[in-house]
Amino acid sequence: MSTATLFGVYGAVLVGIGLYGMIVQTELLRRIVAFDVLGSGIFLIFGAVARRGAAGGLASDPIPQAMVITGLVVAFAATGVATALLLRLSASAEGVARRPEGPP
Amino acid sequence: MTPASLLDLGIGAVALALAAFAGAARSSFAAIVGFVALGLLLALAWLRLGAPDVALTEVAIGGGLTGLLLIGAERRLRARAMAEASDPVSTRVRVAAAVLSAGVAAGLAAAVLSLPIPAPTLGPAALRELPRTGLDNPVTAALIAFRAFDTLAEKVVLLLALVGVWSLAPDREWGGRPGQRYPLDADGVLAFLVRLLVPVGVVFGGYILWVSAGAPGGAFQGGAILATMWLAARMAGLTDAPRLCASRVRWALAAGPLVFFAAGLAGPLVAGGFLAWPVGFEKPVIVAIEIPLMLSIAAVLGLLLAGPAQRDGAR
C-alpha cells in the first residue's frame, strides 16, 4: 500500500473514532475534542488525495493542500466559537446544561 | 517492507492510538493532551505526504492553537466544577453508535481504496499557470490566486466567528477586555523567556510569510506564530489584552480583509476581473495583500483564543 493510501485509510479510521466520540460523549468539551479528531481524519483523507496527485515534480497536488489549510483554519474558528459557547453556558446562572434535552 | 513504509505504519498506528486515547481517557485534560499529541504527529504525516505547508499549519493551528483553546476552556470549566449533562449513554446506544461509526469509516476506507489510478491532479495545471502569479510556491498560488475567493470568504468566516464569540460577553462587560489579567512576574523565568522569545517569534512569523512565495509558509502560519507570541506576552504579564471596543482593535481585524477586498475590487479596472492581479505586478500586489492579511489573521486568532470581554466593560 502506498503512503498516500495508507494515510487515507488511517484518515477514514480517525473519522470513525471522531464520529463515535461525537455521538456518545456526554461531556460537551469532550464532544468538541471528538469533533477535532473527526476533522483531523478528514484532512488526512484530503492529504491522501493530494499525495496521489503528485505529478510534474510536485510531491503533492497543491489544490487540495490549499483546501486543507482553509479547512484547518475554519475548524479552529469552530472550536473557538464552541468553547466560548460552552464556557458561557456553564457560567449562566440557569445552567440549562443540566437539562440534557433543553427546551421544551 | 522499506524503512519509510515502516515509518508510515508507525505514525499511523500511534495516531490511531492517540485518537482512541483522546476518546477514552478518563479526564478531559488527558483527552486534550492526547489530541494535541495527535496534531503534532499528524504534522509528521503531512511531511510524509509531501505537504510541508499543511504540516506547518497543522502544528501551528491544528495542534497548537486549538490545543491552547481546549486547555484554556478545560481549566476554566474545572474551576467552576460544572455539573455536566451526565445522562449516561446506555450500552445499547454505544453499540449502535460504534457499529454505525465503523460502517461510515469502512465506507470511507473503501472509497479511498477505490480511488482511480492514475489519480487525477491539478498539479501540472497549477505549475503551468504558476508564472502568471509571480510566485514559486503553488500552494500559496492556490490560496491567493487560483482559489483566492475561498481564501477571502474564509477571512470573513473568521471575523464572523470572532463576532460570535464576542456576542457571548455579558452585557455589562461589552467592549471590555477579554481573558484574565496575568500578574507580572518581573524577575520570573516566564517573563525572561518571553522577552527573549517574542522578538525571535516576530521575526520568524515575518520570515514564514516572506518565504511563502517560494517555500513552505504563508499568512496563516505566520499569523498563528504572531498570535502565540502575543498570548505568551500576556501570560507573562508583560502586556494586557486591549479593550475590544478600541478602534485600533477593530481596524487591526478588518485591515487585512479590507486590503484584500480593495485589491480584488481594483481587479476589474486594472486586470480584467474581480480578484485578478495586474500582469507584471502580481507579486508586489500579493505581498501588499499578504502582509496586512497576516497581521489581521494574527489579531483574529489571538482574540479568538482570548474569548469574549469579561472585565473593564464600558458600563
Add this chain to the structure above:
Amino acid sequence: MTGATPLLWMAVVVPMLAAVVALALGGRAGERIHLVLLPAGLAIAVGIAVQAARSEVPLHYHLGGWAPPLGVALRADWASAAMLLVTAAVMCAVGLYARGPLGTPKGVGEARAPYAFWVLLPGVWAGLNAVFLCADLFSGYVALELLTFGAVPLVCLDGRGETLDAALRYLLFALLGSMLYLVGTALLYGTYGTLDIGLLSRHLRGEPALWIAIALMTTGLLAKTALFPLHLWLPPAHAGAPAPASAVLSALVVKAPFFLVVRLWLDVLRGGAGTPAAGLLAALGAAAILFGNVLALRQARLKLMIAYSTIAQLGYLFLIFPLAASPAALTGGVLQAINHALAKAAMFLAAGLLAERLGHDRVAGLGGAGRAHPVPVLAFALAGVALVGLPPSGAFLAKWFLVSAAAQTGQSWLSRVTDVGALLTSAYVFLVLARAFATPVEPLVARTPPARHRDAAALALAVLAALLGLAPLAAPGSASGVSQVDLGKALAYAVSVAALWPVAAGAALAFALSRRTADPPARGVLLALDRSLRQWPVAGISLAAVALSLGAAFLLRDARW
C-alpha cells in the same frame, strides 16, 4: 463568452464588505450600513434575475480570471436567481423590522446584541448568496460555514441559558454536517480532479467513491437543513432566537443546504441517483410533513409551533427527488422554498410583534389579539393561507406542479401526503386565528406602542407570499417553466373538492380544538418520540444511519451508468 456578468461576485462581495466595515466602525454603523446595503443588495438580485431571464445560458463568472478546474466560478441559473431575489426580499423586511428591537438604545455608543446582529446579518446574507451562486463544491463548503458562523450566534443573542444550549447544539450538529460534506468533497476531488459542478457532471462514471461521497455530503446537508429525523437542533434554536433572527434562520438559512442537495442530485448526478435513494429522501420528507405538522398542532407556544411547522415545510422540498424526471418537480420545489421563505419570515415577524405586545407567546392566551393588534394577525393569516396552499399563494402553484409531476410519474402517494399535510397545516393556522379572535379572558394591556414600519414589514412579506402564485403572469419566458403553466387549469384544481377538502377538514379540527381553553397536554406518543429523537446520541445515530442507508440505496440504484 456569453452570460458572464460581474453582478454575480457583487452579490457575494457587497454584503461581505458591509459586514467587515460594520465590524470595523462599530457603534451604530452596522445599522446605517444596512440601510445602504438593502437597496444595493435588492438591486443586484433584481439585476441578476433580469439578466438570467434574458440569457440563453446560465450566467457565470470566473473569479480572478482563472477558469475551472484550476480556478473557481460563480454560476446563476433561474433557480439561483429566484433564491437570490427571495433572500433580498426577506432581508429587506427583516432589516427594517429589526431596527426597533435590535437598534442600539439611545444614549449608548455601542451595545452588544445590536452590534453582533448588524455584523452577522450581512454575513448571513453573503453566505446565502454564496451558496446559491457557487459553482464549486469546496466554495460551497466555505459558504456553508459563513452561514453557520453567522447564524449560530443569532440564536443566543439574548444570552438566556436555554438559548445558549440551543445554539451550542445547533453549532455542533451543523459542524458535524459540514464535516461529512467536506469529506465528500475530498473523495470527489480524488476521483475527478475537480469540484466544479459542471465539470463533475460531465466526468461521472459511477465509481463507488462517487456514491459514498454523495451519500455523506447529502447526509451532512440534511443535518444542516434539519430534515426529520435530524431536527434536534431546530425547534429550540428557531423558537429561542429573537424574532428577526428566527425569520432569517427559518426562512432562508435552512434552505441553503437544501439548495446544495438539489445541486448535487439534479446538477452533478443529473437525476441519476436512482429510485431507492430518491425514495428514501422523499420518505423522510413525507415523515417530516406528518410529524412536524402534528407536533406543531400540539405546541403551546406560538414560536415553537412555527418552528415545528418549518420542519414539516422542509419535508415538502424533499418530495421532489423521486419526481426529478419531470422538469415540473424542480420548479415546484423552488416555488415551495420561496413560498415558505416569505410566509415563514412573515409568520415569525408577526409572532414577534404579538409577543412584544402581549408579553407572552402562548397560543391559548392570544384571545383578543385579533381586535387589539389586527395587522400582525392579518400578516399571520395571510402567511397561513400561503402555507396551507390556497390560491393565489405560491404554495398552491407549487402543489400543482408537484401533483402533476406525481401524476406523470405515477407516484400519487405523494399527493396523499400533501393532502394530510394541508389538513394539519390548516388546523394549526386556523387554531391560532380562532384563538386570536376569541374573547380575551382578561382585558389586554398593550405593552409597547405599535411601530407601523415593523407591522408593514411583516405584512409585506405575507402579501408577497399570498400573491406569489400570480408570478406566472409576470415572469417572462424563462427556463423555469413557471410561465408555461396553465394558470387556469391550476386554479381550477385549487378550487376543486380534491384540493379544498383538507383545508376544510383542518378548519373543522381547529374549531373543535379551539373550544379547549387550556394548553394542549404535554404527553402523547409523538411528543415522546420527538423527545427521544432530539436526544443528542439518538440524533447522532440517526445521522450515521441515514448516511449508511443512503449509501446502501445508491448501491441498489437501477443501472444507469
Add this chain to the structure above:
Amino acid sequence: MSGLLDLWTVVAVSGGAFFFLAGTVGLLRFPDVLTRLHALTKADNLGLGLVVLGLLPRAEGLQGAVKLLSVWLLVMLSGATVSQLIARVAGRESPPA
C-alpha cells in the same frame, strides 16, 4: 572522510535516540513530577543535542546548520523555562518534604 562523518552521524543520532528512549521510560516509570521532569529534560537537552550534532555535517550549507542549531537552542530555552514553571506548580501543590 565522508565515511567518518557518516559514522559520526550514526553514533550521535543513536546516542540521541537512546536518551530520548531513556527519558520516555523515566517519564512513564518515575513516581512524581520532579523526577519525571528530570528524565524529560535529559531527553530534551542531551537527546536533541546529540541528534542535532549528528545531523550538522549533513546540513545544507551554513543556513541549514544555523537552522539546526537554533532549533536546539530554542528547545533548550523553552524546555528549561517550562520545566521551571512545572516544578514551581508542583512545589506549590505538594511541597517537597
